[in-house]
Amino acid sequence: MFELNGRVALVTGAGQGMGVGIARVLAAQGARVAVNDLIDERAKQTVGQIEAAGGEAMPAAFDVTRFGDVEAGVARVAEAFGPVEILVNNAGNAGGGPTMQLMQFREMPVTEWRRFVDINLYGPANCCKAVVDGMCESGFGRIITISSGAGQMGLPIGISLYGAGKSGAIGFQRHLALEVARSGVTVNTVSLGLMSNVGDTEAVKGLAASQPTGRLGTPEDVGHAVVYLASDEASWVTGQVLGVNGGAFLP
Numbered sequence: 609m610f611e612l613n614g615r616v617a618l619v620t621g622a623g624q625g626m627g628v629g630i631a632r633v634l635a636a637q638g639a640r641v642a643v644n645d646l647i648d649e650r651a652k653q654t655v656g657q658i659e660a661a662g663g664e665a666m667p668a669a670f671d672v673t674r675f676g677d678v679e680a681g682v683a684r685v686a687e688a689f690g691p692v693e694i695l696v697n698n699a700g701n702a703g704g705g706p707t708m709q710l711m712q713f714r715e716m717p718v719t720e721w722r723r724f725v726d727i728n729l730y731g732p733a734n735c736c737k738a739v740v741d742g743m744c745e746s747g748f749g750r751i752i753t754i755s756s757g758a759g760q761m762g763l764p765i766g767i768s769l770y771g772a773g774k775s776g777a778i779g780f781q782r783h784l785a786l787e788v789a790r791s792g793v794t795v796n797t798v799s800l801g802l803m804s805n806v807g808d809t810e811a812v813k814g815l816a817a818s819q820p821t822g823r824l825g826t827p828e829d830v831g832h833a834v835v836y837l838a839s840d841e842a843s844w845v846t847g848q849v850l851g852v853n854g855g856a857f858l859p
């Protein structure tokens with residue numbers, strides 16, 4: 609079950625963090641994985657890890673916020689591996705400014721706002737636009753967007769515009785799911801809780817201990833959920849938001 613049998617997958621922002629786990633687990637299930645990142649070196653590192661484990665992958669560096677670059681990147685993937693059948697919109701971030709720190713809305717300059725919406729909403733929209741026609745024409749497609757509890761609930765920790773971008777992407781995915789529901793294409797969101805790459809300070813250790821499961825989520829936890837949604841077996845699951853958060857947030 610859940611074999612991906614040579615399906616072509618594109619995972620964005622997969623040079624580090626959750627995307628690495630997603631790309632590795634998809635490849636382990638038999639997908640051929642195009643590893644996107646803004647930073648080419650990072651994408652190549654993930655490709656190296658997948659190949660070392662006996663999987664098939666290619667680097668596909670481009671900026672998901674620039675539609676022209678996305679289109680060109682997707683064309684390169686199609687040339688090497690064939691049309692994208694599984695798209696995982698993972699690239700996203702919560703931090704702003706040169707230091708990528710969280711920032712309270714009252715302190716955030718207006719010039720910072722757009723970057724959160726650009727990466728967390730328009731990034732997924734750009735990538736969907738570049739692949740969805742091909743998916744509909746072929747009669748098979750899986751679109752999975754990585755979101756956050758911050759897109760479903762309020763938090764006072766300095767992530768207002770990030771939350772807005774993530775909420776926007778959840779709404780976008782719901783509507784797209786219904787537009788393509790009769791074409792064999794499913795569109796789902798995976799909403800994450802607190803993940804293991806947030807650091808290992810004493811504060812983070814305390815947060816981990818306070819989670820319902822007593823631990824933070826791993827890149828592999830995300831990868832396993834994505835594999836299910838990407839599989840043939842999940843063909844009747846669409847327009848959903850799947851919480852992968854260890855029970856930390858139960859809407």
Ligand SMILES: NC(=O)c1ccc[n+]([C@@H]2O[C@H](COP(=O)([O-])OP(=O)(O)OC[C@H]3O[C@@H](n4cnc5c(N)ncnc54)[C@H](O)[C@@H]3O)[C@@H](O)[C@H]2O)c1
Nearest residue numbers: 621623624625626645646671672698699700755756800803
């Ligand atoms: N880490 C968490 O605790 C957490 C919690 C909830 C949701 N999420 C979501 O999970 C996803 C992955 O998060 P992460 O913590 O692994 O992120 P990360 O910052 O560790 O890695 C993101 C990767 O995306 C790449 N990237 C950034 N901008 C890009 C662009 N414009 N085009 C292409 N690639 C780009 C970066 O170079 C980086 O390698 C994000 O969508 C994030 O919002 C993470």
